[in-house]
Amino acid sequence: xxxAVPLAAVVLVLVLPWLTASxxxxxxxxxxxxxxxxxxxxxxxxxxxxxxxxxxxxxxxxGAYTTLILYLKLGLAPWYGMxxxxxxxxxxSLPIGLVCFRLRGPYFSLATLAVAEILRLVALNxxxxxxxxxxxxxxALPPVRIASRPIDWESKTPFYYMVAGLALAAMLAAYGLARxxxxxxxxxxxxxxxxxxxxxxxxxxxxxxxxALSAFLxxxxxxxxxxxxxxxxxxxxxxxxxxVEMVFIAVVGGLATVAGPAVGAVxxxxxxxxxxxxxxxxxxxxxxxxxxxxxxxxxEGIWGGVRRLVSGHAPS
Amino acid sequence: xxxxIQSVVSGVLTGSLYAMIGVGLTVVFGxxxxxxxxxxxxxxxxxxxxxxxxxxxxxxxxVSILLWVPLLFLGGMLIYRFLLKAIIxxxxxxxxxxxxxxxxxxxxxxxxxxxxxxxxxxxxxALSPMRPFGIAVPVPLALAxxxxxLIxxxxxxFLARTDLGRAIRATSQNPEAAALMGxxxxxxxxxxxxxxxxxxxxxxxLLAPSLxxxxxxxxxxxxxxxxxxVLGGLGSVVGAISGGVLLGVVESxxxxxxxxxxxxxxxxxxxxxxxxxxxxxxxxxxxS
Numbered sequence: 001x002x003x004a005v006p007l008a009a010v011v012l013v014l015v016l017p018w019l020t021a022s023x024x025x026x027x028x029x030x031x032x033x034x035x036x037x038x039x040x041x042x043x044x045x046x047x048x049x050x051x052x053x054x055x056x057x058x059x060x061x062x063g064a065y066t067t068l069i070l071y072l073k074l075g076l077a078p079w080y081g082m083x084x085x086x087x088x089x090x091x092x093s094l095p096i097g098l099v100c101f102r103l104r105g106p107y108f109s110l111a112t113l114a115v116a117e118i119l120r121l122v123a124l125n126x127x128x129x130x131x132x133x134x135x136x137x138x139x140a141l142p143p144v145r146i147a148s149r150p151i152d153w154e155s156k157t158p159f160y161y162m163v164a165g166l167a168l169a170a171m172l173a174a175y176g177l178a179r180x181x182x183x184x185x186x187x188x189x190x191x192x193x194x195x196x197x198x199x200x201x202x203x204x205x206x207x208x209x210x211x212a213l214s215a216f217l218x219x220x221x222x223x224x225x226x227x228x229x230x231x232x233x234x235x236x237x238x239x240x241x242x243x244v245e246m247v248f249i250a251v252v253g254g255l256a257t258v259a260g261p262a263v264g265a266v267x268x269x270x271x272x273x274x275x276x277x278x279x280x281x282x283x284x285x286x287x288x289x290x291x292x293x294x295x296x297x298x299x300e301g302i303w304g305g306v307r308r309l310v311s312g313h314a315p316s
Numbered sequence: 317x318x319x320x321i322q323s324v325v326s327g328v329l330t331g332s333l334y335a336m337i338g339v340g341l342t343v344v345f346g347x348x349x350x351x352x353x354x355x356x357x358x359x360x361x362x363x364x365x366x367x368x369x370x371x372x373x374x375x376x377x378x379v380s381i382l383l384w385v386p387l388l389f390l391g392g393m394l395i396y397r398f399l400l401k402a403i404i405x406x407x408x409x410x411x412x413x414x415x416x417x418x419x420x421x422x423x424x425x426x427x428x429x430x431x432x433x434x435x436x437x438x439x440x441x442a443l444s445p446m447r448p449f450g451i452a453v454p455v456p457l458a459l460a461x462x463x464x465x466l467i468x469x470x471x472x473x474f475l476a477r478t479d480l481g482r483a484i485r486a487t488s489q490n491p492e493a494a495a496l497m498g499x500x501x502x503x504x505x506x507x508x509x510x511x512x513x514x515x516x517x518x519x520x521x522l523l524a525p526s527l528x529x530x531x532x533x534x535x536x537x538x539x540x541x542x543x544x545x546v547l548g549g550l551g552s553v554v555g556a557i558s559g560g561v562l563l564g565v566v567e568s569x570x571x572x573x574x575x576x577x578x579x580x581x582x583x584x585x586x587x588x589x590x591x592x593x594x595x596x597x598x599x600x601x602x603x604s
Contacts, residue, residue: 050409052409052412052413054416099588099592102592103591103592103595105408105409106351106408106409106412107591107595109409109412110351110542110546110591111588111591113539113542114539114542114543114584114587114588115588117539117580117584118581118584118585121577121578121580121581121584122581124577125575125577125578240535240539241420241532241535244416244420247413247416248416248417248420251413279428281424281427281428281431281432282424282425282427282428282429283424284420284423284424285420285421285424285425285428287417287420287424288417288418288419288420288421288422288423288424289417289421290417291413291414291416291417291420292399292414292417292418292421295403295406295410295413295414295417296402296403296414299406299410
């Protein structure tokens with residue numbers, strides 16, 4: 001059971017493009033997987049460390065812009081750009097972490113929110129670099145051959161496998177973190193920061209390192225977003241809503257669990273995208289609604305609840 | 317010099333409305349330790365109230381405010397009673413996340429019902445500004461300023477002089493001690509949340525003629541609101557008023573002397589600096 005579920009999930013993800021011919025389904029799957037990466041990234045810091053960031057759009061946006069700017073200005077292929085974008089995101093997170101982690105609880109959340117808004121305004125106004133509100137557009141992706149067959153960038157399948165790989169890597173990183181020394185430090189920080197410090201844990205260091213890791217993943221996801229949609233603008237990659245959606249996916253799915261954000265993404269993104277297909281606006285109604293229901297009735301999230309039902313005791 | 321005076325004046329006028337929003341948030345925080353992320357969306361509801369009052373019933377916003385404020389007071393009390401009350405024992409982060417959910421729910425329901433179109437309120441007397449001493453003052457903003465001062469002064473008197481006001485202040489200082497003195501903390505919390513919502517709604521109605529209306533406008537307002545209450549010290553009414561006026565003036569001067577594009581950034585930078593170096597607020601009156 002413990003092995004069967006993740007294995008079945010991975011197999012399903014791998015074969016999905018063969019099961020459906022619908023471009024919408026594939027697009028939905030790509031969106032779900034992208035949000036999985038973001039939920040997992042946020043969960044590293046927010047779930048395991050208890051540091052509720054309302055500003056993770058910062059890193060998503062930095063990653064997206066880095067990837068597109070490097071490609072458009074220097075001709076660096078976007079898949080390398082995504083990696084560089086991740087590194088830049090992690091780098092940017094260091095000063096942000098050192099400043100914001102001086103604050104605790106809700107004050108930390110508000111500070112991160114302000115950081116993301118500052119970054120959005122910078123992206124909006126630094127026209128030389130970002131093209132301002134007009135945004136950046138990729139007209140064509142560089143040709144790539146795998147096993148001497150050219151990849152068709154007009155199809156969604158290559159993007160699907162790219163983001164599936166990212167989601168898998170992010171979840172493995174979360175799995176590793178949860179079982180590492182750093183993971184133990186984070187839990188200690190979450191439960192009682194003063195006590196954690198008293199027993200000799202360098203709490204600021206633990207938080208800053210985790211934020212960097214989380215920022216790296218969010219920034220790579222941002223790079224993928226830029227590559228997939230071939231377009232970024234400040235309101236698309238730095239909005240408050242984006243930061244908030246990451247939080248909701250992780251909380252509704254299950255805080256501090258490896259699979260929680262994936263479950264949350266499948267659940268929330270599917271519902272809201274189906275709603276958006278039909279009604280165009282207001283698709284975040286469900287994010288708000290399920291967030292409120294989860295906090296009230298299921299604080300361990302959907303996945304946490306499922307695990308409790310299956311195993312008969314609280315998830316570890 | 318004239319530009320300077322002009323921008324200080326418009327800064328103070330807008331700032332008075334910011335102050336009203338901030339006071340609502342800070343009073344609620346003081347009593348319940350809730351940072352209400354849905355506060356900006358209540359302001360949005362007030363703005364739409366003003367819009368629909370004018371569009372459907374030809375009611376001037378400065379008249380329909382008499383309808384929307386009691387409605388939002390009631391709505392706020394219901395939100396507390398049926399939604400928030402059960403969450404509060406879960407701690408500050410839980411209520412923060414919960415009100416984030418509430419905020420998204422309200423904003424997106426509004427988006428769904430009213431669409432995302434930008435709307436404006438056109439008042440006949442808004443066309444030509446008053447010009448006392450050669451300084452242009454838009455009439456609706458001047459009216460809103462006057463009402464904001466009246467309402468805020470009324471609130472201060474209420475908090476200072478009435479029994480209910482004293483009970484609110486007592487709960488804010490120490491809920492346990494207040495309860496021991498016979499204050500019904502639960503009822504006080506409900507009234508306070510209603511009061512905070514009513515203030516948000518009133519500010520929304522007053523702001524409506526001066527701003528664009530759209531369902532997610534609350535998002536920007538709430539961020540400004542944080543700047544204000546953190547400047548003044550969370551939980552402090554005087555701090556929120558000073559913080560609101562200060563932010564209004566800083567934004568207005570920043571727009572003139574630095575750049576229109578970066579005027580919001582100045583507010584955020586100020587916010588971060590205060591959070592870091594004076595977390596109890598610039599005026600040292602709030603509780604950190």
